[in-house]
Amino acid sequence: MLELKLADYKAEKQPDWCPGCGDYGILSALQMALFELKRDPSQTAVFSGIGCSAKTPHYLNVYGVHTLHGRVLPVAQGAKLANPHLTVVAVGGDGDGLGIGAGHFVAAGRRNVDMLYILYDNEVYGLTKGQAGPTLGLGEKTKSLPKPNPQSRLNPLLLAFAAGYTWIARGYAYDVKGLKELIKEGIEHRGLAFLHVLQPCPTYNDLHTKEWFAPRLYKLQEEGYDPHVPAGLSPEELDRKMMLFQEKALEWGERIPVGVFWKAELPTFEARLKAYLPRYPEAYPARGPEAPLDLEGLLQEFAL
Amino acid sequence: MEEFTWRVGGPQGGGIETAATLFARAVGKGGWWVATKREYHSNIMGRHSYLDVRLARKPVQAFRERVDFLVALDGETLARHLGEVREGGVVLYDPKVLELTLHKLPMLDHRVAEDLAKRLGQADPSLKEVLQAYAEAGVQPLPYPFEAVADRIGEALGVPSLKARRTLNTIAVAASLHLLSYPLEPLLQALALQFRGEVLELNRKVAEAVYREEAPRLPFRLEVLGPAPGRIYLTGAQAAALGKLAGGLRFQTYYPISPATDESVFLEAHTHLPGADVAVVQTEDEIAAVNMAVGAALAGAKAATATSGPGFSLMAEGLGFAGMIEAPLVVTLYQRGGPSTGLPTRTEQGDLMFAIRGGHGEYPRLVLASGDILDAFLDAQKALAWAWRYQTVVVHLLDKFLASLAQSLPKEALKVLSLDGEKRLSPREGFGPYQRYAPGEDGLSPFIPIGTPGGFYWMTSDEHDPLGHITEDVELRELQMEKRMEKLELARKEIPLEDQYTLFRDGEVLVLGWGTVKGTLLEALDHLEGVGYLHLRLLWPFPRIAPLLEGKTLVTVEHNYSGQLADLVQQETLKRVHHRVVKYNGRPITLEEAVEALKAVREGRAPERLVLRKGV
Incomplete structure (x- = not known):
C-alpha cells in the first residue's frame, strides 16, 4: 500500500454542517483513527443513515455509502459479511439509530458482526429543524420544540448492552483526541462495537450545550473503571461487572462518564457463520467458492 | 387410462404430505408424469389440508375439477370433498367417522356445513347421510378402516399401536394402489426414497401387509407404463x-x-x-x-x-x-x-x-x-x-x-445457463476516487465493488454526481436520471425475445397470460380451436407485443380481481383487451374453468369480465 498522510483520508468535498457542530469533531477523530491504524482506504467502508451525521462518508477518502434513514446497520452488516476483510464503520444520528432504526440496532447486537457503529447523539432531528430525538428527556424543551417533550429518554448504553453489543463506549464530540482513541479501540475490537458520542447541536439544542457538558464529563478509565469482561468469568464476577456497568450507564446529571464501559469477548457472526458454511473464511460471498456447483449431486435427493 | 387424479385430505401435520409424495413417486416410478398441488391453511397442525396428485402420459401442470380417487383420512375431508369426486369415482374412508354429524366437525367452515345441510334438507346431517347422498349421485364409497388395519398389522409385527398408526400415510397409499391393481414394487422403491433404517423397514412391512389384504375390484386400474429413468420430482x-x-x-x-x-x-x-x-x-x-x-x-x-x-x-x-x-x-x-x-x-x-x-x-x-x-x-x-x-x-x-x-x-x-455480461472494473494501481457513476458508452458504467483496490468512491440515496457525491444540480440530475432509466431500453433491446414472451399458438382469439396460468392454459388449448396463447415472461420493461395483437380478440387470464395484465397490455400496446378472465378466491384455475371460459369467449357469449369461482 502507498504511504498515506493524514490529509489523504480527507475528501475534497467540504462539509456543510452548521458552524460549531459536533460533527466536525467526530469527522476529525474518525479521519485520524483510520490514518493512525493505517487502514487502506480501498479496503475501508464508512456507512451512514440519513441526517446531518449521515453526510460523514462524503468527507472521507474511503468507500462511502450514504444509505437510508435508519437502515445503516443492515447495509453495513451485509457488506461486512460479504467481504470480512473490509474495515467497516457505520455512523448515524440518535433518531436514525434509535428511532426509525431501533429494530436494526437491537438485532445487530444479537449478531456481533465485526464492525464499529458510532451514534452521534445530539438529542434532536437536526436536518428537519430540531424535533425531539429518542434520547431527549421527558419534559425537556429545546428552543426548537413548541412544547416540552412528552416522550421519555432512551438510554443507548443500556439498550446496546441488552442487545448484546460486545464493546460499549461513550465519547464526547469536542474531545477529538479522546474520541480518536475510542474509535481506534472500537475498530480493533473483534465483534460489534458501539460508540455513543455526546454531541451538542448549537443550532437547535440549547439545553445540552458545550457549556453544559464541560464541567460534567469525566473519564471512567481515569477513575480506575475496568470494562474488560474476560471469557470464562465466574457468574458472581460477571454479575458484579454488570451491576457496575449499569450504575455507570445510568449516571447522568451532575457527573457524566465517558470512556469504555464494556468489553467482552464473544464469537463474531463471521465465526458463527462457519458452523453451517465451513468454507466461509476462504470462500466468503464476495469471493465465491473454489469448486463449481455440483448440480448433479444436489439433484440426487429429487430422484423420482 | 390416459390420466388420473388422486386426492388425499386430512388434518395438517397428519402425514398427508408424505402420502402424496409417496403416491407421486410410486406412480412416477411406473412411468407416469405427475404434478402435485398442495392446499393448506395458515395453521401448524389440525386444520384441513389436501393434495391432488395428477398423473398423465405426458407432462402436466393443470389440475382437474373432479377427482377420480379421494382418500379421506378424516371426517372433514368427506364433508369438504365428496362434491368434487367425479361420477364413478371412488372415495376411500374410515367407516368410524360416519357417525359424526357436521356440527361435530369443529374446523369445518359454517358455509360448507350449511350448503351440505341444505342439500340434504336436514339441520345437522351425519357423514353417513352425506356419503349416502353422494353415493346415490354416483360416487363409489369404499370403507377402509385405516386405524384398525394399522393396529392389526402392528400387532402381527409386534409393533405398538401408537407407532403403527404413524404409518397411516403409507397404508392409505398402499391401499389406493392395491385397489387400483398397481404393483407393489414401485411403492417399495418410493418408500426407500422417503424413509431410512427402522422406519423404512416398518413402512415396507406395512405396505406388504396391505397388499396381502383382500381388495374389491374397481372398474378402472392403473397400469405401469414402463421405466422412467432420469426424472426428478x-x-x-x-x-x-x-x-x-x-x-x-x-x-x-x-x-x-x-x-x-x-x-x-x-x-x-x-x-x-x-x-x-x-x-x-x-x-x-x-x-x-x-x-x-x-x-x-x-x-x-x-x-x-x-x-x-x-x-x-x-x-x-x-x-x-x-x-x-x-x-x-x-x-x-x-x-x-x-x-x-x-x-x-x-x-x-x-x-x-x-x-x-x-x-x-x-x-x-x-x-x-x-x-x-x-x-x-x-x-x-x-x-x-x-x-x-x-x-x-x-x-x-x-x-x-x-x-x-x-x-x-x-x-x-435443468440446465445451467451461461449468461454473462456483467461489467466490472478491474483493480488498478494508485490511489484516488473512481468515477463510479460516469455514464459509459452503452449507458452502463462499470460496477466497482467495495474493496476494489486502487481507490474508492461514494454511494448515496440522494441524487449524486459521477463520483457519488450529493447534488441538486439540474444538469447532473437529468444526466443521472437518464443514465439509470435508459437501462430499461437497453434491457428491452438486449434480452432475447424468447426470454420476453412465447407465442405458443396463434389464433383469432388470443389469450394473454403470465406466471402460473401457463400450464393450465397450455393444456386448455388442446380442447379449443381457434384460440392462441401468448405467454409473457418479461413483464417490465414490457415487451413490444402490439404487432402480435393486431386484429385479435384479446383475453387475459390471471389470478387477481381487476385484471392487472389487461391494464398493462392496454397501457403498453394501446390495444383493447376484450375479455378479462379473473379468479381471486385463492385457488388455482382448473382446466375445466379455463376451457369453459375460453369457449364462451370463442363463441361470443362471454361478458367483458368473467369471474372464475371454483375451488375447495
Missing part, C-alpha cells in the same frame, strides 16, 4: 433455490413468511455441498433483509432476498435505494392472496402492478415471472444475470401455487 420453491445456486448466488437474506421461506430454508440446508456456498441470514424484518442484501451486493456478492406480499411492501424503500445507487439485487417475490395479511397460504397474482411500480420515484427495474417449475429454475439464473448486467433491481415473480407445486421433470432439462 421437485417443487417450485426448490427449483427457484436451485436456479439461484446455478446462477451463482452467494448471499441470501430473508424474514420468515409464507410461502417464500421454503426457498431460503432449502438454501441454508444445502450450503455444505460443493459450490453451494451461500451465506443465508435470517434478518429482523424485511426492511433489513432487502438492505442487507444490498450491502452484500455492494461488496461484490451475488445477493438476493425472497419474500411474499407483506414483506415486499416493507422492502419498497430498499428497492428504490438499490435502484438509485445501481446495486445489483434480486428479489424473489412469492405472491399470495392480498391485500394485507390476506390469504397467507393461498395463491394470487395480485402483485404485478406493485412489482412494476411499487416505491416512490422512478428507477429502472426488471420484472420477470415464472410459469412453471422449469421456468422457475431458469428464470432464477436469468434474474441474477440481469441484475448484474444492468446493475439494478430484478423482481422475480412466483406465487404460492407454483411454490408448493411439485412436478416430475426430465433431469436434463
Whole structure:
C-alpha cells in the first residue's frame, strides 16, 4: 500500500454542517483513527443513515455509502459479511439509530458482526429543524420544540448492552483526541462495537450545550473503571461487572462518564457463520467458492 | 387410462404430505408424469389440508375439477370433498367417522356445513347421510378402516399401536394402489426414497401387509407404463433455490413468511455441498433483509432476498435505494392472496402492478415471472444475470401455487445457463476516487465493488454526481436520471425475445397470460380451436407485443380481481383487451374453468369480465 498522510483520508468535498457542530469533531477523530491504524482506504467502508451525521462518508477518502434513514446497520452488516476483510464503520444520528432504526440496532447486537457503529447523539432531528430525538428527556424543551417533550429518554448504553453489543463506549464530540482513541479501540475490537458520542447541536439544542457538558464529563478509565469482561468469568464476577456497568450507564446529571464501559469477548457472526458454511473464511460471498456447483449431486435427493 | 387424479385430505401435520409424495413417486416410478398441488391453511397442525396428485402420459401442470380417487383420512375431508369426486369415482374412508354429524366437525367452515345441510334438507346431517347422498349421485364409497388395519398389522409385527398408526400415510397409499391393481414394487422403491433404517423397514412391512389384504375390484386400474429413468420430482420453491445456486448466488437474506421461506430454508440446508456456498441470514424484518442484501451486493456478492406480499411492501424503500445507487439485487417475490395479511397460504397474482411500480420515484427495474417449475429454475439464473448486467433491481415473480407445486421433470432439462455480461472494473494501481457513476458508452458504467483496490468512491440515496457525491444540480440530475432509466431500453433491446414472451399458438382469439396460468392454459388449448396463447415472461420493461395483437380478440387470464395484465397490455400496446378472465378466491384455475371460459369467449357469449369461482 502507498504511504498515506493524514490529509489523504480527507475528501475534497467540504462539509456543510452548521458552524460549531459536533460533527466536525467526530469527522476529525474518525479521519485520524483510520490514518493512525493505517487502514487502506480501498479496503475501508464508512456507512451512514440519513441526517446531518449521515453526510460523514462524503468527507472521507474511503468507500462511502450514504444509505437510508435508519437502515445503516443492515447495509453495513451485509457488506461486512460479504467481504470480512473490509474495515467497516457505520455512523448515524440518535433518531436514525434509535428511532426509525431501533429494530436494526437491537438485532445487530444479537449478531456481533465485526464492525464499529458510532451514534452521534445530539438529542434532536437536526436536518428537519430540531424535533425531539429518542434520547431527549421527558419534559425537556429545546428552543426548537413548541412544547416540552412528552416522550421519555432512551438510554443507548443500556439498550446496546441488552442487545448484546460486545464493546460499549461513550465519547464526547469536542474531545477529538479522546474520541480518536475510542474509535481506534472500537475498530480493533473483534465483534460489534458501539460508540455513543455526546454531541451538542448549537443550532437547535440549547439545553445540552458545550457549556453544559464541560464541567460534567469525566473519564471512567481515569477513575480506575475496568470494562474488560474476560471469557470464562465466574457468574458472581460477571454479575458484579454488570451491576457496575449499569450504575455507570445510568449516571447522568451532575457527573457524566465517558470512556469504555464494556468489553467482552464473544464469537463474531463471521465465526458463527462457519458452523453451517465451513468454507466461509476462504470462500466468503464476495469471493465465491473454489469448486463449481455440483448440480448433479444436489439433484440426487429429487430422484423420482 | 390416459390420466388420473388422486386426492388425499386430512388434518395438517397428519402425514398427508408424505402420502402424496409417496403416491407421486410410486406412480412416477411406473412411468407416469405427475404434478402435485398442495392446499393448506395458515395453521401448524389440525386444520384441513389436501393434495391432488395428477398423473398423465405426458407432462402436466393443470389440475382437474373432479377427482377420480379421494382418500379421506378424516371426517372433514368427506364433508369438504365428496362434491368434487367425479361420477364413478371412488372415495376411500374410515367407516368410524360416519357417525359424526357436521356440527361435530369443529374446523369445518359454517358455509360448507350449511350448503351440505341444505342439500340434504336436514339441520345437522351425519357423514353417513352425506356419503349416502353422494353415493346415490354416483360416487363409489369404499370403507377402509385405516386405524384398525394399522393396529392389526402392528400387532402381527409386534409393533405398538401408537407407532403403527404413524404409518397411516403409507397404508392409505398402499391401499389406493392395491385397489387400483398397481404393483407393489414401485411403492417399495418410493418408500426407500422417503424413509431410512427402522422406519423404512416398518413402512415396507406395512405396505406388504396391505397388499396381502383382500381388495374389491374397481372398474378402472392403473397400469405401469414402463421405466422412467432420469426424472426428478421437485417443487417450485426448490427449483427457484436451485436456479439461484446455478446462477451463482452467494448471499441470501430473508424474514420468515409464507410461502417464500421454503426457498431460503432449502438454501441454508444445502450450503455444505460443493459450490453451494451461500451465506443465508435470517434478518429482523424485511426492511433489513432487502438492505442487507444490498450491502452484500455492494461488496461484490451475488445477493438476493425472497419474500411474499407483506414483506415486499416493507422492502419498497430498499428497492428504490438499490435502484438509485445501481446495486445489483434480486428479489424473489412469492405472491399470495392480498391485500394485507390476506390469504397467507393461498395463491394470487395480485402483485404485478406493485412489482412494476411499487416505491416512490422512478428507477429502472426488471420484472420477470415464472410459469412453471422449469421456468422457475431458469428464470432464477436469468434474474441474477440481469441484475448484474444492468446493475439494478430484478423482481422475480412466483406465487404460492407454483411454490408448493411439485412436478416430475426430465433431469436434463435443468440446465445451467451461461449468461454473462456483467461489467466490472478491474483493480488498478494508485490511489484516488473512481468515477463510479460516469455514464459509459452503452449507458452502463462499470460496477466497482467495495474493496476494489486502487481507490474508492461514494454511494448515496440522494441524487449524486459521477463520483457519488450529493447534488441538486439540474444538469447532473437529468444526466443521472437518464443514465439509470435508459437501462430499461437497453434491457428491452438486449434480452432475447424468447426470454420476453412465447407465442405458443396463434389464433383469432388470443389469450394473454403470465406466471402460473401457463400450464393450465397450455393444456386448455388442446380442447379449443381457434384460440392462441401468448405467454409473457418479461413483464417490465414490457415487451413490444402490439404487432402480435393486431386484429385479435384479446383475453387475459390471471389470478387477481381487476385484471392487472389487461391494464398493462392496454397501457403498453394501446390495444383493447376484450375479455378479462379473473379468479381471486385463492385457488388455482382448473382446466375445466379455463376451457369453459375460453369457449364462451370463442363463441361470443362471454361478458367483458368473467369471474372464475371454483375451488375447495
